[in-house]
Amino acid sequence: MNIVVCVKYVPDAQSDRTFNAEDNTTDRANVDGLLSEIDEYAVEEALRLAEAHEGEVTVLTVGPERAADALKKALQMGADKGVHVCDDAIHGSDAAATSLVLAGAITKATGGSPELVLMGMSSTDGVMGVVPAMVAERLGVPQVTFASELTIEGGRVRARRDGDTASDTIEASLPALVSVTDQINEPRYPSFKGIMAAKKKPVETWSVADLGIDPAQVGLAAAWTKVTAFAKRPPRQAGTIITDEGDGGRKLAEFLSAGKFL
Amino acid sequence: MAEVLVLVDHVGGKLRKSTAELLTLARRLGEPSAVHIGPGAETAQVTLAKYGAHKVYVVEDAAAEEYLVAPQAEILAALVERTSPAALLLTSTSVGKEIAARVAVKTGSGVITDAVDVNAVDGAVSTTQSVFAGSYTVTATVTQGTPIVALKPNSAPIAASPAAGVIERVEVAISEAAKSARIVASEPKKATGRPELTEAAIVVSGGRGTGGDFSPVEAFADSLGAAVGASRAAVDAGWYPHSNQVGQTGKQVSPQLYVACGISGAIQHRAGMQTSKTIVAVNKDEEAPIFELVDFGVVGDLFNVLPQATEAVKAAKG
Ligand SMILES: Cc1cc2nc3c(=O)[nH]c(=O)nc-3n(C[C@H](O)[C@H](O)[C@H](O)COP(=O)(O)OP(=O)(O)OC[C@H]3O[C@@H](n4cnc5c(N)ncnc54)[C@H](O)[C@@H]3O)c2cc1C
Numbered sequence: 027m028n029i030v031v032c033v034k035y036v037p038d039a040q041s042d043r044t045f046n047a048e049d050n051t052t053d054r055a056n057v058d059g060l061l062s063e064i065d066e067y068a069v070e071e072a073l074r075l076a077e078a079h080e081g082e083v084t085v086l087t088v089g090p091e092r093a094a095d096a097l098k099k100a101l102q103m104g105a106d107k108g109v110h111v112c113d114d115a116i117h118g119s120d121a122a123a124t125s126l127v128l129a130g131a132i133t134k135a136t137g138g139s140p141e142l143v144l145m146g147m148s149s150t151d152g153v154m155g156v157v158p159a160m161v162a163e164r165l166g167v168p169q170v171t172f173a174s175e176l177t178i179e180g181g182r183v184r185a186r187r188d189g190d191t192a193s194d195t196i197e198a199s200l201p202a203l204v205s206v207t208d209q210i211n212e213p214r215y216p217s218f219k220g221i222m223a224a225k226k227k228p229v230e231t232w233s234v235a236d237l238g239i240d241p242a243q244v245g246l247a248a249a250w251t252k253v254t255a256f257a258k259r260p261p262r263q264a265g266t267i268i269t270d271e272g273d274g275g276r277k278l279a280e281f282l283s284a285g286k287f288l
Numbered sequence: 289m290a291e292v293l294v295l296v297d298h299v300g301g302k303l304r305k306s307t308a309e310l311l312t313l314a315r316r317l318g319e320p321s322a323v324h325i326g327p328g329a330e331t332a333q334v335t336l337a338k339y340g341a342h343k344v345y346v347v348e349d350a351a352a353e354e355y356l357v358a359p360q361a362e363i364l365a366a367l368v369e370r371t372s373p374a375a376l377l378l379t380s381t382s383v384g385k386e387i388a389a390r391v392a393v394k395t396g397s398g399v400i401t402d403a404v405d406v407n408a409v410d411g412a413v414s415t416t417q418s419v420f421a422g423s424y425t426v427t428a429t430v431t432q433g434t435p436i437v438a439l440k441p442n443s444a445p446i447a448a449s450p451a452a453g454v455i456e457r458v459e460v461a462i463s464e465a466a467k468s469a470r471i472v473a474s475e476p477k478k479a480t481g482r483p484e485l486t487e488a489a490i491v492v493s494g495g496r497g498t499g500g501d502f503s504p505v506e507a508f509a510d511s512l513g514a515a516v517g518a519s520r521a522a523v524d525a526g527w528y529p530h531s532n533q534v535g536q537t538g539k540q541v542s543p544q545l546y547v548a549c550g551i552s553g554a555i556q557h558r559a560g561m562q563t564s565k566t567i568v569a570v571n572k573d574e575e576a577p578i579f580e581l582v583d584f585g586v587v588g589d590l591f592n593v594l595p596q597a598t599e600a601v602k603a604a605k606g
Contacts, residue, residue, distance in 0.1 A: 039555050043420045064537065121399070122392060147382075150536065151420070153559070154401045155382060156389035159357060163390045168468035169357055172382055174530070187356075188531050190381055190486065190539075191299050195473040196356055202469075208520075208537045209530055250398030250432035254414065257425050265567075267579055270588025275596025278568065279604060281584045285566060287490065287512065287545050288604050
């Protein structure tokens with residue numbers, strides 16, 4: 027079974043994330059980045075499935091040069107090879123264009139016949155959670171998203187998806203696209219052996235043109251949405267903090283009463 | 289006036305509150321038309337009309353209930369082609385966003401999710417979002433195709449504005465390709481008698497600080513008529529269901545009041561609650577980062593503070 031895991035390089039959530047003033051895009055140059063934490067669960071799931079089903083795991087990222095760090099982490103965890111779509115034309119791409127590039131790269135990486143595509147449920151920076159659905163739409167394969175449990179047997183995928191009002195069981199046949207939540211497993215840390223082995227693993231770098239996609243279809247200029255303004259939220263006005271001296275509960279109730287919450 | 293399509297958010301015909309919010313917001317952009325996929329349209333029609341739906345498109349196709357997301361996206365894409373609306377509005381839940389995403393690709397339209405507001409500005413649809421765990425406010429527009437906007441629940445106070453709500457039945461042929469991810473079983477969430485987490489005006493959440501005993505959190509929530517949330521630490525420990533998790537990989541809530549009890553305020557938790565209007569915390573560590581966000585904080589043991597607050601609230605309510 028060939029498994030492609032799509033991973034994203036994101037600005038570290040612990041750092042001060044911001045935008046580029048010239049073009050209102052996410053600033054990826056001046057902050058430290060890493061493999062989006064939720065994607066680690068997708069990599070882990072891919073490795074477990076590959077171990078159980080004799081599969082090969084290709085990890086795929088679309089992003090600037092530094093995004094190679096995200097691939098490296100996944101290779102250290104145990105993925106077999108990497109694909110990096112790296113092209114200046116991609117800068118500022120929206121979700122729709124990103125999904126176009128991902129779908130093209132998945133197709134090329136699998137010789138046109140993907141079997142299983144895994145992704146995290148959303149990235150930790152954009153947090154839209156729409157790219158998996160878009161890639162499934164473009165590839166024309168079943169969309170099995172937000173999987174908190176996953177089994178693959180006899181060419182069929184079975185997943186648990188916890189929705190707002192119910193917990194659903196979803197079934198589809200391969201090839202399929204699956205996105206996972208952070209409930210699905212506990213990602214492994216790269217071992218020393220894994221770190222050494224990763225240095226010798228092949229990583230291919232492709233341009234947008236290599237995928238047969240016209241560079242004019244991606245990037246900021248081709249985006250279907252546009253950020254017109256961004257503003258740092260004014261810091262919250264410092265609140266009132268009291269120390270409980272036996273009457274903290276009553277004081278809390280008074281605050282709520284004054285705020286007309288009762 | 290141009291038509292604005294609103295996807296009705298319902299469970300087996302029972303409307304969710306966000307539908308009325310979407311209709312209220314849609315009126316700023318044009319004439320709302322509700323799109324009701326599935327059973328129960330006749331009952332829903334009264335409410336849809338009350339909040340301003342001029343038309344109610346009804347599509348009843350078993351495939352839309354049986355298969356995940358893709359059939360609903362095909363139905364909406366067909367309606368977008370047919371009506372050339374000024375915009376398509378949906379609720380920003382995981383399903384709503386995924387439907388929006390697929391309609392966007394099918395119709396070559398820009399999609400904006402997690403919006404907290406939408407307005408017509410110089411003839412264009414302009415949205416407001418809160419990003420990077422609430423630290424930035426972003427305004428954006430759609431520059432291609434039909435603006436598709438998914439709005440978070442609780443984005444606007446609902447206001448009635450009665451319209452005709454004429455039911456129009458629509459047939460859409462659903463492709464075989466869309467019938468591929470089948471919902472083979474569905475276990476409804478246990479009814480707790482409490483409001484739904486994303487819809488609630490007040491949310492009281494518990495974290496690792498509860499030590500596994502959520503009873504003071506639940507009692508306080510009940511005194512306020514609130515929903516109960518949980519941090520991931522509490523969920524991972526098996527103390528509370530995952531469907532109640534608030535945060536980056538749980539639910540995003542923006543109630544009028546959010547009360548965090550025994551929760552430290554990690555960035556991933558903040559991502560799910562930072563847009564709440566008023567924030568209160570009870571935590572025994574005065575250094576806990578959650579206190580950076582609060583309008584009111586109590587440094588203390590939740591097992592002392594919450595029961596006393598519960599009694600005081602009950603007494604005040606009479
Ligand atoms: C990919 C990823 C996704 C994540 N998604 C989420 C998410 O969606 N939601 C989420 O919440 N977290 C999420 N997390 C986890 C997050 O990083 C934190 O680990 C988690 O929020 C901590 O939960 P907590 O605040 O309950 O626990 P802790 O951080 O352990 O805090 C417990 C707090 O309780 C206080 N306390 C202890 N006893 C008492 C008492 N008796 N009375 C009062 N206070 C007391 C302590 O002072 C402390 O501040 C995610 C992490 C990752 C890596």
